[in-house]
Amino acid sequence: MKAPPIDEWSGRVLDVELRAYALPERLVAADLAQLSAAERSRAEGFSASRRRVEYVTARAHLRRTLGAILGAPPPTIPIDADDFGKPQHAGGLQFNLSHSGRAVLIGWGARPLGVDIETTRRPARYIGRLRIVAAVVAATSLEPVAAFTLVEAASKAIGRGIGALKGMSLVGVDAANELRFATRGGATIRAAPVALGEDYVAAVAVLD
Numbered sequence: 001m002k003a004p005p006i007d008e009w010s011g012r013v014l015d016v017e018l019r020a021y022a023l024p025e026r027l028v029a030a031d032l033a034q035l036s037a038a039e040r041s042r043a044e045g046f047s048a049s050r051r052r053v054e055y056v057t058a059r060a061h062l063r064r065t066l067g068a069i070l071g072a073p074p075p076t077i078p079i080d081a082d083d084f085g086k087p088q089h090a091g092g093l094q095f096n097l098s099h100s101g102r103a104v105l106i107g108w109g110a111r112p113l114g115v116d117i118e119t120t121r122r123p124a125r126y127i128g129r130l131r132i133v134a135a136v137v138a139a140t141s142l143e144p145v146a147a148f149t150l151v152e153a154a155s156k157a158i159g160r161g162i163g164a165l166k167g168m169s170l171v172g173v174d175a176a177n178e179l180r181f182a183t184r185g186g187a188t189i190r191a192a193p194v195a196l197g198e199d200y201v202a203a204v205a206v207l208d
């Protein structure tokens, strides 16, 4: 069963501005109007209406937010996926987004970053077996799904897809469960939980 919608939420963690929103049941025309032509065409290509709503709603919230920051009409903001699929702003403003259940989380800031949100109902059996997730569980008081959001946010900050997890190691944890990961290439990433209530777990990560 899907987790219920989340109320609108805002916060700031690791110097990243964060907003969470509910996903509507159906496509909202005003949301579609915020997207670029390329995004509207991508949205039309999704066969699952659930995925279309998720994609359109998340991009609309992202574009409204970036539009307010940049003083530009949301559909005109230049956002393109890089070679690894990570959407990037051509002007260098850093952001990332995640969706799960009936919620979307967006984050933006000055440094390359990743965000992840999961419903607490996501089965933990498989993800708990991932080496790096098991290391986070062992080093913190967190459940596997919450530990997974920290790992996933870190991998999204790096932006190279799940392949980046192989070479990633946990190098430190403080009392607030703020973690420090290192990649094989020597980059370090800070990650911290984002408290969104009982139905969702979430995390944000930034490249040092």
Ligand SMILES: CC(C)(COP(=O)(O)OP(=O)(O)OC[C@H]1O[C@@H](n2cnc3c(N)ncnc32)[C@H](O)[C@@H]1OP(=O)(O)O)[C@@H](O)C(=O)NCCC(=O)NCCS
Pocket (backbone or CB within 6 Å): 054, 055, 058, 083, 084, 085, 086, 087, 096, 097, 098, 099, 100, 114, 115, 116, 117, 155, 156, 157, 158, 159, 160, 161, 162, 163
């Ligand atoms: C990015 C990824 C971790 C997303 O995982 P997920 O839990 O399914 O989805 P989430 O809801 O948390 O995040 C999805 C969003 O992350 C963003 N995203 C996509 N690729 C990304 C990447 N490489 N790094 C960071 N963020 C990425 C997008 O905004 C995407 O949402 P959208 O498609 O609606 O715009 C996963 O899809 C992945 O690993 N992708 C890379 C795949 C890859 O390695 N491809 C090889 C490219 S050559």
